[in-house]
Amino acid sequence: MSDSSVTVLTQMTARLLLAPILVISVAVLVNGYASVGDGFSAGVIASLGLLLQYVSFGRERSDRLLRLRLVPAAAFAGLLGALAVALVPLLRGEPILTHWPPPGSDAIYVGSLELITAVAFDVTVYVLVVGCVVGFARAIARAGEGVAR
Amino acid sequence: MPWAPALDLRLALTLDGLGALYSLLAAGVGLAVLAYSAAYLPRHLAHQARPARAGLPFYGLLVLFMASMIGLATAQDLILLFVFWDLTAIASYFLIAYDRREADARWAALMALIVTGVSAVLLLIGALMLYSEYGTFALPELFERVEPGTTLTVAAALMAVAALVKSAQAPLHFWLPRAMAAPTPVSAYLHSAAMVAAGVLLIGRVYPFVASSGLLLDGLVVVGAVSIVVGGVLALTRDDLKQLLAYSTISQYGYVVLMYGLGGAAGAVAASFYVIAHALAKSALFLTAGAVTEATGARELSRLGGLARRLPLLAVASGIAVASIVALPLTAGFFGDELLFKAALEHGWAAALGAVAAAALTFAYLARFWVGIFLGPLRSAAETRLPALMVVPIAALAAVLVVGGVWPAPFAELAGAAAESSLLAPATASVAYHLDLRDENLMALAAWSVGAALVAAPALWRAPAAALAALGERLGPERVYGRSLWALNRLSDRIHDIEVRDLRTRVAAVLLPGGVLVALGFAVTPTEGAYEVGTVTVDDLVLVLLLAFVGAAAVATTRPRNQFVLVLTLAVVGFGLAAVYAVAGAADVALVAVLVETVLALLFLGVFALLPREALRREQTLAERPSRRWRDPLIATVAGIGAFVLVWGALSRPAPEASVAEDHIRLADDAHAKDVVTAIIADFRGLDTLGEVTVVAVALLGVVALLRRGRLT
Structure with missing residues (x-):
């Protein structure tokens, strides 16, 4: 994935597409409870945007410009978050993964987004998927550099 | 307190007599050992050139062990018992392998873990059997509900086996002498007072189950007797100090098991009292062995001698400990043997004779131990001065033994309370000095004289004892353990070779049996009207075309020219399926399918870029070999037909x-x-x-x- 095989046109397009892709991914995430979309797809869309940067610019430049070194750690942050959402009800004496607010009562709405723990679960899945896919790509890219050398 | 109500698990801890006895032992001996380690560990680490920081995990592990031992003693729920049981095994693994660089230590730790861990599973199976029969894991409720029968006997037998292995009873005793590779404080704590005590604790705890069957009690007697003999005779032949003490522990716990097996109130009380006296004395002896090795640098009895003048306090303290195990008057152990003789007499003169012989054997090897170290000519000088902190704990333990010898009431009460928890009936231990010609006193005198005779005439027993030891090494259980591990490793290697030679073989190893099993399933179940061919309307035309396209792409994956094209063809299959989902109305699934296919194709290509070209070319030519030409398509066809039939059948049914x-x-x-x-x-x-x-x-x-x-x- 060296610069010589990627044209300037691709790089410009990739640079322009990054922000919209991230916005769309967040939109898909937020839209999950109202219509099509969920944390997993949103996460994959966001990570595809980041992978596009890797392909177009090469690993080192993307890492430097976008500070992507810590993104794989987000995978484990997401996992911890998901486990927290699942296990906190245990501390309150309820079965695992009991969501709040309980069925039947009203939820707090911010626009069309509901503030419920299920949405928080989706967000943790989103973070985890982004971290994992970017982590895979980084591992492969770094290994590739080692092989090429 | 409920812990996992869905699984009927409770955190049930009660400090009853049995719990109090073992908790006190664990805490008291643990305190002495911790004090000793404070002085011993820095020197030990210095010998091995390890930083002082390495001592911290040691104390942490010791405290963890102490806590799990107390938990084990007070647990009233079988699953909780099992959890603490395994916790002690884990802590002991890390403690035995504390000298990580020594191969002996690692091997011994693994052996202890495997042997005690596998037998712990038996404990779990026994608990589950009782649960499936009576519906609870809680011991108080189980005691009320159980009735004698095969289930109870088998469950109790399994638990007894687990306990006997943990207490290093024959024939599964071989892990204990090996575990002497651990640092001395670990041996003093785990392998004399705490971990091996867990085994007899379990027997005491589930005694009502065990006592329900005469067969089990007889089994305990046999195992105990064999352990006494094996441990005692082998202790006579050992030269290494700690090995001698290890075999002595095996023998002494054989006493305890024997007393539990003799049954009745007398047996249970005697066993509990014995555990207390032995734990205190044996840990003192282990600490002595460590101190002597520290002072002189010698670990073998043949290289030691005449240290009484140089280390007087140590000689006296260890002498008291030896006297206690040998059951001389004025020590707590005297009453232990008195109770043993009383219990044995109740069961006839054969048992009494056996008890006398066992006591004589104990006298012989322990006298050899103490005399060999402290009396006689000076062989290795005590070069280094021992810090007080190494001698004081030993002296403290010896002092407790003397106090117990003079005023045995507290010990007797503790033993009585422990026996009550075991028997679920009141039990008292009445111990006192009787200066008359009782049978117990006569037996004790006989035991000491025979033991003294054995010590004085070593030529009598040296050859047979050595022969027994050699026989054990050739044909003994340790050999069986070693060979079974080796055989398991070989089996695992063979299966690995057959199944996992390369990726295709691995996949084939799953697909082929899968397809065959599906075919078997369909051959066995009735298939009348199970397969419907539905009607295809014009509305479904798009779907059918898409499915045909996906099918064609799938077939195309079998004939790629190189791996790059293969990855892209697989991606085409994935995208086609995503289109099918979209047309069928599953919007979420279609979105996810498209995204996952994209990511996977990208990552797949990235990984392929890492593989060297020659390897890829070589794989390609390998796949086109004539021998492979029919095997792979055959496996693929079988698996494909199986999947097709399965899905058709599933979709035909509402x-x-x-x-x-x-x-x-x-x-x-x-x-x-x-x-x-x-x-x-x-x-x-x-x-x-x-x-x-x-x-x-x-x-x-x-x-x-x-x-x-x-x-x-």
Whole structure:
């Protein structure tokens, strides 16, 4: 994935597409409870945007410009978050993964987004998927550099 | 206190007599050992050139062990008991292997873990058997509900085996002498007072189950007797100090098991008293062995002698400990033997004779131990001065023994309370000095004289004892252990070779049996009217075309020219399926399918770029070999037909799970969701999602570890 095989046109397009892709991914995430979309797809869309940067610019430049070194750690942050959402009800004496607010009562709405723990679960899945896919790509890219050398 | 109500588990801890006895032992001896380690450990680490920091995990592990031992003693729930049981095994593994660089220590730790861990599973099986029969794990309730019968006997037998292995009884005793590779404080704590005591603790705790069957009690007697003999005779032949003491521990716990096996109130009381006296005395002796080795640098009896003048306090303290185990008057152990003789007499003169012989054997090897170290000519000088902190704990333990010898009431009460918990009936221990010609006193005198004779005439027993030891090494259980481990390793290697030679073989190893099993399933079940060929209308035309396209792409994957094209063809199959989902109306699934296919194709191509070209070319030519030409298509066809038949059959039947989907749709509103699929992922089937994301995170760990810099070149 060296610069010589990627044209300037691709790089410009990739640079322009990054922000919209991230916005769309967040939109898909937020839209999950109202219509099509969920944390997993949103996460994959966001990570595809980041992978596009890797392909177009090469690993080192993307890492430097976008500070992507810590993104794989987000995978484990997401996992911890998901486990927290699942296990906190245990501390309150309820079965695992009991969501709040309980069925039947009203939820707090911010626009069309509901503030419920299920949405928080989706967000943790989103973070985890982004971290994992970017982590895979980084591992492969770094290994590739080692092989090429 | 309920712990996991869905599984009927409770955190039930009670400080009854048995619990108090073992907790006091664990805490008291633990205190002495910790004090001793404070002086011993820095010198030990200095000998091995390890930093002083390495001592911290040691204390942590010792405290963890102490805590799990107290938990084990007070647990009233069988599963809780099992958890603490395994916790002690784990702590002991790390403690035995504390000298990580010594291969002996690692081997011994693994042996102890495997032997005691495998037998712990027997404990679990016994508990589960009782649960399935009586519906509870809690011991007080079980005691009320059980009735004698095969289930109870088998469950109790399994638990007894687990306990006997933990207490290093014959024939599974071989792990204990090996575990002497541990540092001395560990041996003093674990292998004399705490971990091996856990075994007899379990016997005491589930005694009502064991006592329900005369067969089990007889079994305990036999195992105890054999352990006494094996431990005693081998202790006579050992030269290494700690090995001698290890075999002595085996023999002494044989006493305890024997007394439990003799049954009745006398047996239970005698066993409990014996445990107290032995734990205190044996840990003192182990600490002495460690101190002597520290002072002189010699570990073998043949290189030691005449240290009484140089280390007087140590000589006296260890002498008291020896006297206690040998059951001389004015020590707590005297009453232990008195109770033993009383219990043996109740069961006839054969048992009494056996008890006298056992006591004589004990006298012989322990006298050899103490005399060999402290009396006689000076062989290795005590070069280093021993810090007080190494001698004081030994002296403290010896002082407790003397106090117990003069005023045995507290010990007797403790033993009585412990026996009460075992028997579920009142029991008292009445011990006192009787200066008359009772049978017990006569037996004790006989034992000491025979023992003294054995010590004075070593030529009598030296040859037979050595022969027994050699026989044990040739044919003994340790050999069996070693050979079974070796055989298991060989088996695992063979299966690995057959199944995992390369990726194709691995996949084939799953697909072929899968296809064959499906075929068997269909051959066995009736298939009347199970396969329907539905009608195809014009509306479905798009779907059919798409499915045909996907089928063609799938067939195309079997004939690629190189791996790059193969990856792209697989991606085409995936995208085609996504289109099918979209046309069939599953918008969420189609979105996810497209995204996953994209990501996977990208990552797949990235990984392929890492493989060297020659390897790829070589794989390609390998796949086209004549021998492979029929094997791979055959396996693929069998698996494909199996999958086809399975899916056709499943889709022909009206799905009974439609009701679950209706429930989901109905409840989606309550879950504050308008999109049912998202609600299913995050709410209804949230636990599945949790599992899946955990798998993805673990996959990340695996990929990063495998592709770490420098691994591929």
